[in-house]
Amino acid sequence: MQPQLLEMRKITKVYPNGVAANRNVDFALQEGEIHAVAGENGAGKSTLMKILFGMEEPSEGEILLRGERVRFQTPQDAIGKGIGMVHQHFMLVPSFTVAENMVLGMEPKKGLGIHVEEAVRMTQELSDKYQLAVDPTAKVESLSVGMKQKVEILKALIRGAKILILDEPTAVLTPQETEELFKQLLTLKREGHTIVFISHKLKEVKAICDRITIMRSGTTAGVFDMADITEQEISRLMVGRDVVLKYNKEEIFYGPPVLRVSGLTYVNALGKKALNDISLTVRAGEIVGIAGVEGNGQAELVKALTGGLEGKRQGSAAVNGSEIGNADMRAIRELGVSYVPEDRMSQGAAKEESISDNIISTRYRNGEWNRGLFLRGKKIVKLAEKLIEDFKVRCSGPAQPIGMLSGGNMQKVIVARECSTDPILLIAEQPTRGVDVGAAQLVHQKLLEMRSRNCAILLISADLNEIMELSDTLHVMYGGELVAKFDKPSKVTEEELGLYMLGLKNQHSTEERGGATDAEIL
Amino acid sequence: MLKYFDAIRTLLSVAIALVIAFIIIAFISDDPIGTIGIFITGPLASSAQIGNVVEIAIPLMFTGLSVVLLFRAGLFNLGAEGLFYISGLVAAVIAIYWSMNAMIHPAVAILAGSAVGALLSAIPGIMKAKWNADVLVTSLMFNSILAGIGLYFLNYHLRDAAAFANVSYKFQETARLETIIPGTRIHTGLILVLLCILATHYFMYHTRWGYELRMTGSNRSFAEFSGIKTGRVIVTVHLIAGFLAGMGGSVEMLGMYARFQWTDLPGYGLDGALIALLAKNNPLSVIGAALFLAYIRVGADQMAILSDVPAELISIIQAIIILLISAEQFLKMWKNRQLLKEAEKLG
Numbered sequence: 022m023q024p025q026l027l028e029m030r031k032i033t034k035v036y037p038n039g040v041a042a043n044r045n046v047d048f049a050l051q052e053g054e055i056h057a058v059a060g061e062n063g064a065g066k067s068t069l070m071k072i073l074f075g076m077e078e079p080s081e082g083e084i085l086l087r088g089e090r091v092r093f094q095t096p097q098d099a100i101g102k103g104i105g106m107v108h109q110h111f112m113l114v115p116s117f118t119v120a121e122n123m124v125l126g127m128e129p130k131k132g133l134g135i136h137v138e139e140a141v142r143m144t145q146e147l148s149d150k151y152q153l154a155v156d157p158t159a160k161v162e163s164l165s166v167g168m169k170q171k172v173e174i175l176k177a178l179i180r181g182a183k184i185l186i187l188d189e190p191t192a193v194l195t196p197q198e199t200e201e202l203f204k205q206l207l208t209l210k211r212e213g214h215t216i217v218f219i220s221h222k223l224k225e226v227k228a229i230c231d232r233i234t235i236m237r238s239g240t241t242a243g244v245f246d247m248a249d250i251t252e253q254e255i256s257r258l259m260v261g262r263d264v265v266l267k268y269n270k271e272e273i274f275y276g277p278p279v280l281r282v283s284g285l286t287y288v289n290a291l292g293k294k295a296l297n298d299i300s301l302t303v304r305a306g307e308i309v310g311i312a313g314v315e316g317n318g319q320a321e322l323v324k325a326l327t328g329g330l331e332g333k334r335q336g337s338a339a340v341n342g343s344e345i346g347n348a349d350m351r352a353i354r355e356l357g358v359s360y361v362p363e364d365r366m367s368q369g370a371a372k373e374e375s376i377s378d379n380i381i382s383t384r385y386r387n388g389e390w391n392r393g394l395f396l397r398g399k400k401i402v403k404l405a406e407k408l409i410e411d412f413k414v415r416c417s418g419p420a421q422p423i424g425m426l427s428g429g430n431m432q433k434v435i436v437a438r439e440c441s442t443d444p445i446l447l448i449a450e451q452p453t454r455g456v457d458v459g460a461a462q463l464v465h466q467k468l469l470e471m472r473s474r475n476c477a478i479l480l481i482s483a484d485l486n487e488i489m490e491l492s493d494t495l496h497v498m499y500g501g502e503l504v505a506k507f508d509k510p511s512k513v514t515e516e517e518l519g520l521y522m523l524g525l526k527n528q529h530s531t532e533e534r535g536g537a538t539d540a541e542i543l
Numbered sequence: 544m545l546k547y548f549d550a551i552r553t554l555l556s557v558a559i560a561l562v563i564a565f566i567i568i569a570f571i572s573d574d575p576i577g578t579i580g581i582f583i584t585g586p587l588a589s590s591a592q593i594g595n596v597v598e599i600a601i602p603l604m605f606t607g608l609s610v611v612l613l614f615r616a617g618l619f620n621l622g623a624e625g626l627f628y629i630s631g632l633v634a635a636v637i638a639i640y641w642s643m644n645a646m647i648h649p650a651v652a653i654l655a656g657s658a659v660g661a662l663l664s665a666i667p668g669i670m671k672a673k674w675n676a677d678v679l680v681t682s683l684m685f686n687s688i689l690a691g692i693g694l695y696f697l698n699y700h701l702r703d704a705a706a707f708a709n710v711s712y713k714f715q716e717t718a719r720l721e722t723i724i725p726g727t728r729i730h731t732g733l734i735l736v737l738l739c740i741l742a743t744h745y746f747m748y749h750t751r752w753g754y755e756l757r758m759t760g761s762n763r764s765f766a767e768f769s770g771i772k773t774g775r776v777i778v779t780v781h782l783i784a785g786f787l788a789g790m791g792g793s794v795e796m797l798g799m800y801a802r803f804q805w806t807d808l809p810g811y812g813l814d815g816a817l818i819a820l821l822a823k824n825n826p827l828s829v830i831g832a833a834l835f836l837a838y839i840r841v842g843a844d845q846m847a848i849l850s851d852v853p854a855e856l857i858s859i860i861q862a863i864i865i866l867l868i869s870a871e872q873f874l875k876m877w878k879n880r881q882l883l884k885e886a887e888k889l890g
Contacts (some may be wrong), residue, residue, distance in 0.1 A: 327768075351770035360768070368768045371761035378754065382769035385754055394750045 025085075026052040026215055027184065032082035034068050042068035043079070050184065055206060055216045057226040057247075060236030060259055064457070067109075067220045069236070070186050071169045073217075074106040075099040105177025109193075111169050115162035119172050120144040123179055137494060144215040147175055152208055166314065167198035183504050185209065186217040191225055192483075193314065195519040203229050223252045235259055240458070256479045259458075268490060271473055275493075276305025279446050279477035280326075284336030286536035287321055295321040297501040298336070303446065303477040308468065310480045310492030310510060311503075314522050320363075321458075321479050323450050326479075327360050328353050340446055344516055346380060354383060358443035361436055363481075365428070369435040372424030376416060377405035379423045379472070380438045408437040429460030436464050440471055450481045465491060485515050497521040504528060556867035557821075560860045567859065568852055578850040585845030586838050592845070594648070594727025598799065599837035601729075602627070602734045605791025606815025607822060608743055609784040614816075615747065616780040616825045617760035618671065622682030623788040624812025625689035626664055627709075628805060630656035630789035631796035632693045632701075635711055635803035638718030638796075639701065645717040648660050652718055653735075653820040660789015661782045663689070668781025672774035690808050701803060711803035720798040730798035732828040737786060737830070744826040756780055788812065817861060820868050836861075 029048040035041045043065045050056055058066045071077040073084065073177045075093030084091050086102055091097045096106070113122050120140040129139040144157035153171045161169060170190060177185055189204075206216055206229060220226050220482045226233060227247065235242040235258045243259045280303040287296040295318050303309045313319055324330040326338055328350045340356045354360075362368035370379050381401050384390055390397055405419035412433040416426055423431055436452060449468065453461035466493060472478060484490040488495065488510070495510035496503045497518060505521040505528045507513050520526040568582070569575040586596050606623045613620040634656040643651060667685060670676035701711035720730040741785040758766040759776045766773050791811065796803065818836060822828035840857055847854035 069849055349770075349772075350768055351772065354770045362768060367762070368764055371758050371765045373761050374757060378758070381754075382758060382765070382771070385751055386770070391751055394752065396751060396754060398749060 025049045026087065028085040029069070029073065030083050030085065032069065033074060034065075034077060035063075035080050037057060040255075041239055043072070046082075046239070046241050048073075049243070050217065050242070050335060051232070052215055053210065053213055054231040054288070055210055055218055055229055055322075055332040057230035058217060058219045058236060059223070059226050059233055059255060060242075064259070065239040066097065066236055070188060070217065070219060071416050072477070074104060074186060081514055085541075087130075100180050100182070103181055103183040104186065105180060105182025105184070107170065107173040107177060107188065107190060109188045109190075110305060111173055113161045113169060113172060113176075114144060114487060116160065118158050118160055120157040122161055122172060123147075123157070123176055125176075127180070136480070143179065144175065147179055151175070151178065151205065151212065153205055164222075165198075165467045166193045167201065170194070170202065171205070173334075174209075182214070184215045184217065186219070188219045191217070191220060195314070195523045197519060198522070199225065210411065223255055226255070227252055245338055255312075264356040268469055273306040273472065273475075275307045276475055276477075278302045278304050280338070280340055280479060282326075282336070282338045283540050285322075285338055286335040287325060287330060287332070289321070290332070296325065296334070299501075299503055300336075300337050300498060301503065302347040303479050305445070305477050306472055306475045308472055308478040308480055308491050308492045310482065310488040310495040311498050312482065312485065312488050312495060312518060312522060313498035315483055317498050317522075319498055321501070323360075323363075323448060323481060326353075326358075326448055327468055330348070341452060344495070356446035357443075359439040359447045360385070361439050361447070361452050363454065365432055365435055370423050370431060373422050375420045375421050376409065376414070376426075376434055377401050377419040380405050380408060380419075380441075393492075408434070408441060412437040412467070427457075427497055429456035432456045433460055433463060437469055438465055444476055446477045446479070448479045448481075451483065453482075453484065453487060485518060489513065489515075489518070499524045499527075502527075553821060553823065553868060556864050559867060560863035563863055564860045567856065572751060572850060572852050574850065578846060578852050581849050582839075582842045582846045582852075585849070586841040588845070590726050592841060594724065594729050595841045596834065596837045597727070597729050597733060598831040601732045601736055601798070601841060602791050602795040602811045603814055603818055603833035604740065604829055605794065606608040606788055606811045607818030607833050608740055608815075608826060609787040609791065609801060609810075610737075610785045610815040610819040611822060611824050611826055611829060612743065612747075612756070612780055612787070614819045616756045616759045616777065617763065618678050618777065618780065620667060620678040620781070620784070621816055622664060622667060622678075622685050623784070623791075623815045624808050624810070625682075625686035626660040626785050626788040627792035627795070628808050629663065629689040629693050630660040630792035631805060631809075632696060632792075632803060633789075633797045634718075634793035635697075635714065636701070637710050638714035639803075640644055640713060641884045646685055648715070648717040649731075649797050652797060653790055655787045656793030656796075657789040660792065661786040664781045664785020664788070665778060668778045671781075672777045673710055686808060686812070694806065697803060697806070703802065706802070708804070709806050711737060713802055714797070714800075718797055719801070720794065728799065730794075732794035732798045735790070739790070740829055743787075747826055752776075754781060757765070783859050786878055817865060820865060 027050040029046065032043050032048070033041070034043040034044045046065065046069055048069060049354060058069065060066045068077065072079045072466070075096045075098045078094060084093065091102060114125065123144045124140045129136040129143070131139070141157040146156070148157070149153050153175055155168060155171050155175065161172065165171070174185065190202060206218070209216060218226065218230055230247050232244065232246055233250065233255065234244045235255060237259060283300045285296050285299040286294065289295040299322060301309060302392050311322070312321055321330065325334060327346060328348055340358055343356055345353060366372070381390060381404070385396060387506070390401060402419050409416060409419065414426070414433045414437070416430060422505060423434055426434070432453070452464050452468070465487065468478060468480070480488060480491060490511060492510045495507045495513070497505040498523060504524070505526070566581055568578050572578040578809040586592050606627055609623045634652040637652040637655050638648070641648070641651070663685070667676070667678050670681055671678045697711060699710065703710060703712045720732055722728060722730055723733065747756065755766070755776045756770050758769065758771060759773045763773050795811070814836065818829060818832040821832035821835065839860060843854040843857040846852050846856070
């Protein structure tokens with residue numbers, strides 16, 4: 022047995038909202054390994070790593086580095102001990118160049134100013150050493166996601182990181198970019214670095230990791246050598262059952278079009294065409310999916326349909342023939358539209374208020390739920406109780422503040438609210454992001470139930486598995502355009518979708534844009 | 544346990560503040576035990592003293608209730624101060640110049656004061672709803688403006704030249720609020736404020752508007768997303784809160800004074816913020832919070848009269864309470880441990 026490089030003992034972390042993200046977690050790293058931390062969304066992986074990186078202090082437990090007890094109160098403490106982290110959401114200054122980002126906080130000085138040439142040289146040197154090709158003088162905002170990630174990795178290395186934590190590094194990457202990342206990680210390993218690879222994608226974990234720590238609902242479900250365990254076993258340990266993300270979809274004859282978008286074009290405040298000539302139709306009983314790397318216009322499209330878009334737009338978007346235009350959310354809801362927002366904390370729920378208060382927010386105006394100015398309290402509680410049961414929300418009752426629930430249960434409440442008002446169109450934006458598999462499956466089933474009840478559903482998701490499995494028709498969005506449309510989404514391979522999502526292929530232009538470099542694409 | 548966390552924290556804050564006050568008394572008083580005794584039992588010493596506590600609590604309840612509504616809607620508005628003042632003036636004008644029978648004279652004066660309070664309060668409300676102007680800033684500015692306007696009217700229009708102080712003409716007897724408990728000065732305003740508190744409680748938890756208010760206060764973008772017109776909610780809340788603050792000023796003026804004699808803002812509006820803090824933005828708790836504040840004030844006054852410790856000690860107690868209640872980290876460790884237990888129970 023090799024000596025442990027790093028050990029985390031009996032780590033417990035409880036957040037102020039009552040979520041126990043880690044309970045008595047043990048975690049250990051050996052020098053020079055690639056160690057996977059796998060678990061469902063919400064299993065506590067990110068929290069554990071935030072503790073290791075000094076972003077959160079554990080409620081209980083201790084950390085040992087080379088046998089010595091350490092205490093990280095800020096990320097600076099962790100960086101000082103040679104730990105680096107690449108976050109899911111990049112921490113870069115978009116308007117700075119790569120080199121400037123690299124030396125931020127440790128700038129080489131020339132007189133009173135920054136020694137720019139030296140920064141560029143340092144970046145280049147490191148980039149060559151680890152074969153992480155970046156252009157030191159490029160502005161970060163002009164880089165692709167994959168390139169930004171490389172900059173993040175280099176940023177950790179230049180600060181002397183020997184242990185590198187990668188938080189779901191492949192979540193934002195296309196399959197092609199993922200492969201490149203893996204090569205780089207193996208190079209780093211050869212150079213003697215230790216890598217923590219957080220992921221819930223088993224294929225990836227299996228492909229490059231030496232050992233794996235499996236987490237399940239805040240605890241450790243086991244530590245294994247990768248050679249001793251199969252993907253199926255990992256999956257079983259992660260969720261406690263075999264996950265089958267396969268659904269039996271009933272054959273449905275679609276009804277008339279409910280949502281009709283034609284020629285929708287929107288130029289954002291930066292003068293960029295965020296939406297470019299978008300046309301799509303969602304029929305009653307149909308799930309239309311929109312796949313794409315984030316930031317390619319999906320958010321603007323949803324905003325255009327939910328009253329959140331400021332400024333002028335061309336083209337039209339109509340629900341059952343009524344033009345949406347600049348209508349506000351209330352008017353749009355009155356057309357029969359429901360909306361599961363991407364950000365459940367800021368838009369989907371009022372944290373301090375009760376579950377029943379959160380459930381009636383979109384319907385309390387309706388005569389069924391009030392007598393004039395007064396709300397029908399008992400009836401509202403009954404509705405809340407019924408939805409809690411239908412959606413298997415784990416809580417102490419309708420009066421519990423929704424903020425006390427776990428992410429998955431909170432999401433169930435939100436989906437319950439949006440599904441239970443008999444909408445004719447449901448817009449679901451990342452409906453299962455950051456929730457556990459159990460909650461995700463329930464949400465998926467409810468979406469399919471809505472489909473059977475002839476609701477038109479527009480599903481926007483970055484989760485390829487989800488969107489390919491659920492959609493009846495699938496569009497791919499890239500650079501503000503719909504670049505591809507598939508009538509049988511489950512027959513498409515992820516690799517092919519990746520090509521469209523990256524903009525390497527476009528169904529509408531006959532000529533493929535081969536040979537473009539990363540920087541030009543995004 | 545967790546359910547009562549806020550209540551426990553509030554009580555503990557109060558207790559700590561009192562203990563610190565006692566320690567200070569022990570240092571500066573020649574007879575600490577006697578002084579603390581006066582502070583604690585003084586307000587209960589006679590029916591006049593008990594009456595004093597309730598009299599002081601009445602305006603505090605009005606402004607506290609007004610601020611509770613605003614805070615609950617997420618609006619950090621401290622304008623109750625100026626509204627209380629100017630509405631007292633409006634009620635005074637009607638009490639001086641209009642003649643009516645004793646049944647409707649106070650009612651008209653109070654309604655006029657309340658209406659003026661509501662209308663003036665709507666101005667920062669509209670500015671917030673339309674242009675997102677910070678209500679903390681606008682409401683404080685309004686306090687200064689209203690104080691200036693009030694003083695102008697007192698000095699140039701209402702001032703009784705025959706009186707020796709800067710006070711208005713005498714109110715007509717028909718306008719004064721009746722005393723309801725003999726031996727004290729407790730007036731019909733007490734009944735009115737209790738009714739207002741009950742109505743506000745019902746409004747907040749059982750009506751559509753109250754619901755909209757709570758959702759807007761808890762998370763404005765969620766309220767918008769749900770289809771609530773939050774701009775309208777903000778203006779409505781300001782109207783109601785201004786009405787209550789105005790009613791408080793009018794009631795106080797007609798219940799406790801024979802002439803308008805405020806030459807400066809009386810301070811009840813800011814006390815209202817302290818009460819809202821103590822009451823955790825809950826209308827019913829306003830009663831207890833206001834009585835508590837009134838109690839320690841009367842106690843401090845008694846102490847100042849009968850012992851060698853000045854009444855200003857009360858400011859220290861208030862400051863400590865505010866500090867502890869608004870310090871989120873206070874008792875957080877304990878809360879987290881409770882949360883841990885709860886989480887384990889739920890699995």
